[in-house]
Amino acid sequence: MKCRKCGTSAVINMRQHKLALCGEHYVEWFAGQTERVIEKYKMFSRDERILVAVSGGKDSLSLWDVLLRLGYQADGLYIGLGINAPLPYSDASLEMTHKFLASDVWRVASDESRVTDDGDASPAIRNSQFAIPNFTPTLHVVDVPATYGKSIPEISREKMRGQGRPCAACGLTKRYVMNRLAHDQGYTVLATGHNLDDEVAVLFQNTLRWQLGYLARQAPILPASHEGLTRKVKPFCRFYERETAAYALVRGIEYIYDECPHATGNQMNFHKTLLNQLETESPGAKLAFYLEFLRARGEGAFTLYNATETLHACEICGQPTSAPGRCAFCRMWDVSRVVG
Amino acid sequence: MKCRKCGTSAVINMRQHKLALCGEHYVEWFAGQTERVIEKYKMFSRDERILVAVSGGKDSLSLWDVLLRLGYQADGLYIGLGINAPLPYSDASLEMTHKFLASDVWRVASDESRVTDDGDASPAIRNSQFAIPNFTPTLHVVDVPATYGKSIPEISREKMRGQGRPCAACGLTKRYVMNRLAHDQGYTVLATGHNLDDEVAVLFQNTLRWQLGYLARQAPILPASHEGLTRKVKPFCRFYERETAAYALVRGIEYIYDECPHATGNQMNFHKTLLNQLETESPGAKLAFYLEFLRARGEGAFTLYNATETLHACEICGQPTSAPGRCAFCRMWDVSRVVG
Numbered sequence: 001m002k003c004r005k006c007g008t009s010a011v012i013n014m015r016q017h018k019l020a021l022c023g024e025h026y027v028e029w030f031a032g033q034t035e036r037v038i039e040k041y042k043m044f045s046r047d048e049r050i051l052v053a054v055s056g057g058k059d060s061l062s063l064w065d066v067l068l069r070l071g072y073q074a075d076g077l078y079i080g081l082g083i084n085a086p087l088p089y090s091d092a093s094l095e096m097t098h099k100f101l102a103s104d105v106w107r108v109a110s111d112e113s114r115v116t117d118d119g120d121a122s123p124a125i126r127n128s129q130f131a132i133p134n135f136t137p138t139l140h141v142v143d144v145p146a147t148y149g150k151s152i153p154e155i156s157r158e159k160m161r162g163q164g165r166p167c168a169a170c171g172l173t174k175r176y177v178m179n180r181l182a183h184d185q186g187y188t189v190l191a192t193g194h195n196l197d198d199e200v201a202v203l204f205q206n207t208l209r210w211q212l213g214y215l216a217r218q219a220p221i222l223p224a225s226h227e228g229l230t231r232k233v234k235p236f237c238r239f240y241e242r243e244t245a246a247y248a249l250v251r252g253i254e255y256i257y258d259e260c261p262h263a264t265g266n267q268m269n270f271h272k273t274l275l276n277q278l279e280t281e282s283p284g285a286k287l288a289f290y291l292e293f294l295r296a297r298g299e300g301a302f303t304l305y306n307a308t309e310t311l312h313a314c315e316i317c318g319q320p321t322s323a324p325g326r327c328a329f330c331r332m333w334d335v336s337r338v339v340g
Numbered sequence: 341m342k343c344r345k346c347g348t349s350a351v352i353n354m355r356q357h358k359l360a361l362c363g364e365h366y367v368e369w370f371a372g373q374t375e376r377v378i379e380k381y382k383m384f385s386r387d388e389r390i391l392v393a394v395s396g397g398k399d400s401l402s403l404w405d406v407l408l409r410l411g412y413q414a415d416g417l418y419i420g421l422g423i424n425a426p427l428p429y430s431d432a433s434l435e436m437t438h439k440f441l442a443s444d445v446w447r448v449a450s451d452e453s454r455v456t457d458d459g460d461a462s463p464a465i466r467n468s469q470f471a472i473p474n475f476t477p478t479l480h481v482v483d484v485p486a487t488y489g490k491s492i493p494e495i496s497r498e499k500m501r502g503q504g505r506p507c508a509a510c511g512l513t514k515r516y517v518m519n520r521l522a523h524d525q526g527y528t529v530l531a532t533g534h535n536l537d538d539e540v541a542v543l544f545q546n547t548l549r550w551q552l553g554y555l556a557r558q559a560p561i562l563p564a565s566h567e568g569l570t571r572k573v574k575p576f577c578r579f580y581e582r583e584t585a586a587y588a589l590v591r592g593i594e595y596i597y598d599e600c601p602h603a604t605g606n607q608m609n610f611h612k613t614l615l616n617q618l619e620t621e622s623p624g625a626k627l628a629f630y631l632e633f634l635r636a637r638g639e640g641a642f643t644l645y646n647a648t649e650t651l652h653a654c655e656i657c658g659q660p661t662s663a664p665g666r667c668a669f670c671r672m673w674d675v676s677r678v679v680g
Contacts, residue, residue: 207547208618208625210632212641270621274614278548281610285548292550301552301644 012246016284023250030247034066034235041220043233044189050074051187051230053178054100054139056093058248058255059193061100063236064137065253067191068106071131074191076101079177080143081170082151089261094141096256101139105252140185142177148333153262159332165262169332176329180319182230194234197241200286201271203293216302219294226311226320238287352586356624363590370587374406374575381560383573384529390414391527391570393518394440394479396433398588398595399533401440403576404477405593407531408446411471414531416441419517420483421510422491429601434481436596441479445592480525482517488673493602499672505602509672516669520659522570534574537581540626541611543633556642559634566651566660578627 001010003022010020021029037043044050052067054060054076067074078097083090100106145151150158152173156166182190199218206214222232236244248255263269278285296302311320314327316335321327329335341350343362350360361369377383384390392407394400394416407414418437423430440446485491490498492513496506522530539558546554562572576584588595603609618625636642651660654667656675661667669675 208629208632210629210636210641212636267622274617277614282607289548289550292548296550296552301550301641304641 011250012243014240014243016240016287026246027250030239030243031066031070033238035070037220037235037238038233041233043191043221043235044072044231046071046073048073048188049186051140051178051182051185051190052076053174053190053192054078054097055193056096056100056256057193058253059195059198059236059241059244061097061193061253061255062244062248062251063191063193064100065106065251066247067235068135068137069131073132073135075138075140075187077140077142077178077181079174080141080145081173082143082145083153083260083262084151085153086261087258089256089258092258093256096254097139099254101137103252103254106137140181142181144173144177148173148335150333155333165266167262167266170262172328172332176319176327179228179230180317183228183319187230188224189231189233191233191235193236193244195236195239195241195244196286196290197272197275199234199237200275200290201268203290204271204275205268212302212305213307215293215297216304216306219297225308228313228318228320237290240286351590352583354580354583356580356627366586367590370579370583371406371410373578374403375410377560377575377578378573381573383531383561383575384412384571386411386413388413388528389526391480391518391522391525391530392416393514393530393532394418394437395533396436396440396596397533398593399535399538399576399581399584401437401533401593401595402584402588402591403531403533404440405446405591406587407575408475408477409471413472413475415478415480415527417480417482417518417521419514420481420485421513422483422485423493423600423602424491425493426601427598429596429598432598433596436594437479439594441477443592443594446477480521482521484513484517488513488675490673495673505606507602507606510602512668512672516659516667519568519570520657523568523659527570528564529571529573531573531575533576533584535576535579535581535584536626536630537612537615539574539577540615540630541608543630544611544615545608552642552645553647555633555637556644556646559637565648568653568658568660577630580626 001013001020002008003010003025004020005025006022008022011023012026013020019029050067050072052060052064052074054064056078064074064076076097078094080094081090145154148155152166152170155173156164156169159169160166178190181187203215203218206218220234220237224231239247247253275286309322311322313319314321314323314325314330316326316330316337319327319329323331326335341353341360342348343350343365344360345365346362348362351363352366353360359369390407390412392400392404392414394404396418404414404416416437418434420434421430485494488495492510493506495513496509499509500506518530521527543555543558546558560574560577564571579587587593615626649662651662653659654661654663654665654670656666656670656677659667659669663671666675
C-alpha cells in the first residue's frame with residue numbers, strides 16, 4: 001500500500017475514506033482534519049485558553065499534541081483517581097503525562113521551520129505554522145485521594161456498598177473536578193479526547209434503550225448552558241480509535257496502553273466489539289451511524305427532549321446543580337466545606 | 341428445566357421472561373400472548389375477515405393456526421414467486437401451505453372439547469374455546485409467473501440488468517398482490533407473520549442510518565391510510581423467532597426450513613447475527629430495543645417525519661400510488677391493462 005500523496009510506503013489505510021498515507025502525510029492529514037472539525041462545530045478560537053483533559057492515553061495525549069502544534073493555547077488537566085490495584089494504573093498514567101510534557105515532542109523544533117530543498121514547506125511546518133512561539137503548556141494535576149481523602153475505588157465501595165463498578169462514582173468525580181478547575185482557572189473551554197468509537201458506543205447504548213433525552217444531549221460541542229459551567233468539546237469525535245492510535249505512534253508519543261482495570265469487560269466494550277464487526281463488514285458504518293445521527297439531531301429530531309434544567313448554586317461548593325441543596329458531588333463525598 | 345405451570349419437563353425456556361413451559365402450557369401461553377397483542381394494538385376483531393399472508397414458513401403458518409384457534413375468520417394468501425432455482429423453493433413452500441390446510445391441525449378436534457378427568461378444561465380447549473365451529477379457511481393462491489408472465493428472478497434480471505438481488509422487485513410485487521387481493525376480496529385487514537427478530541433487524545437497519553421517515557412508519561399496526569389500502573398488522577411482533585419455531589414444532593406444523601435462496605448472506609441476516617450476540621449477552625435486549633422504540637414512537641418522537649403522502653389511483657390498475665400516472669408495480673411489470 002502506497003501513500004496517495006507521495007507514493008512511499010503507507011503506514012495506514014483508511015478504508016472508509018479510501019485513503020492510504022505515509023507517516024508524514026498522515027500527521028499532516030490528521031492535524032488538518034482536527035482543524036476542520038474545530039471550525040465546523042465552532043469549538044473554539046486561537047484567542048481562547050483551552051483545558052485538555054489528559055489521562056495518559058493515546059487519545060488525550062494526541063489531542064494535546066495536535067492542539068499545541070496547531071497553535072492553540074492548550075493546557076492540560078490530569079486527575080489522579082487513585083486506581084492502583086492490581087496494577088499502578090493511575091501512577092503509570094500520570095507518569096506518561098509528565099513524560100509527554102518533558103519530551104518536547106509537542107514543541108515545534110527550530111529546524112522544522114526551515115524550508116525544504118525544493119522550496120516547499122515540509123508537512124511538519126505546514127502543520128505547525130500556527131504554533132505559538134515559546135508557549136509552554138501548564139499541566140494541572142488534581143489528586144483525588146490527596147484532595148478528598150479517598151481514592152475512587154474507596155469512595156465507590158463506601159457509597160455503593162461494594163455493589164457494581166466504580167465507574168459511576170468516577171464519572172461524577174471527573175466531571176466535577178474538570179468543571180471546577182476550568183471555572184476557577186478561567187478556561188472557557190474543556191476539550192476531551194473522545195474518539196468516534198467512544199461516541200458511537202455511547203450512541204449505540206442510548207439508542208438501544210431509545211433514551212431520547214440522552215440522545216438530545218450527545219454532540220461534538222456542548223455550550224456552557226449556565227454561569228459556572230464550561231463549554232465542552234470533542235475535537236476527535238470523527239476519528240476512529242485506530243486513527244488516534246496511529247497518530248500517537250507516528251508522532252512518537254508514549255502512552256499508557258492498558259485501559260482502566262475497572263472497565264475491562266464492561267457493556268460499553270462489548271458493544272464496541274459488536275460495532276467493530278459491523279465496521280469490518282461495511283467500512284464506514286460507524287462513521288455513517290454517527291454523522292447521520294448528528295444530521296437528524298441538527299434537523300431538530302430530538303429538540304423536544306432537550307430540556308434545559310433549572311440549575312442553582314450548590315450550597316457547599318457553589319457549582320451549578322439541579323439537585324436541591326448540595327450537589328451530587330458534595331453529597332457523595334460528604335463535603336461540608338469547600339476543598340481543593 | 342421444569343414447566344412453571346405443571347412441573348413436567350419444559351420444552352422452552354424464555355430467559356427474557358424468566359419463564360419455562362411444557363409443550364401444552366407453551367401453546368396456551370403463546371395463544372394468550374397473541375391475543376393480548378391483537379387487543380393491545382387494536383389490530384382487528386372477530387367480526388372482521390382477515391387475510392393472512394402465508395409463505396409456508398414457521399411464522400406465517402403458526403400465525404394462521406393460532407388465529408383460527410382463537411376464533412378469527414382468517415383466510416390465507418399464498419403468492420407464488422417462481423423462485424425454483426437452485427432448489428424448488430416456491431413449489432416446496434406452496435406444498436407446505438397446502439399440507440397445513442389439509443392436515444386439519446388447525447381444526448379443533450371434537451375430543452378436545454371434552455372436559456378432562458379432573459373437571460378442568462384442557463389447555464387446548466382454553467386456547468380454542470373461541471374457535472368458530474365448522475369454519476373452513478380459504479387459501480387464495482396468486483401465481484406470479486402464471487399471472488404476470490415472469491418469475492420474480494426473471495423480472496428482476498430484466499429490470500435490474502442483472503445487478504443485485506431480486507429482493508426489491510419481490511417486495512414491491514408482494515405488497516402489490518397482497519393489497520390488491522385484500523381489496524378485491526373485501527378483506528379489511530392483512531396479517532403478516534413478522535416476528536420480533538424481523539422487526540428488530542429492520543429497526544436496526546433504519547436506525548444505523550437514522551432514517552426517521554422509515555422509523556415513523558414502523559409499527560405493529562399500519563392503518564389503511566387511503567381508500568383501496570388495507571390495514572396491515574403484525575400479531576407476532578413481540579415473539580422471538582425461536583418462540584414461533586417452538587410453537588410450530590409443538591403444534592406439529594410442518595413448514596419449510598430453508599430461507600429464500602436470494603436472502604442468504606444479505607445485510608439483514610448479518611445484522612441479525614449481531615443482534616443475536618447482543619441478546620445472548622443480555623437476554624431481553626432485542627425486546628427492550630423494540631418496545632422502547634414503540635414507546636418513543638408513541639410519545640410522538642417521529643411524528644414530524646410521518647408525512648402523509650398524497651395518493652391517487654394508478655391509471656392502469658386503480659391501486660393507490662404516489663407516483664404520477666402508473667404505479668411502481670405497473671411500471672415494473674409493463675402492465676398496460678388490468679390482469680390478475
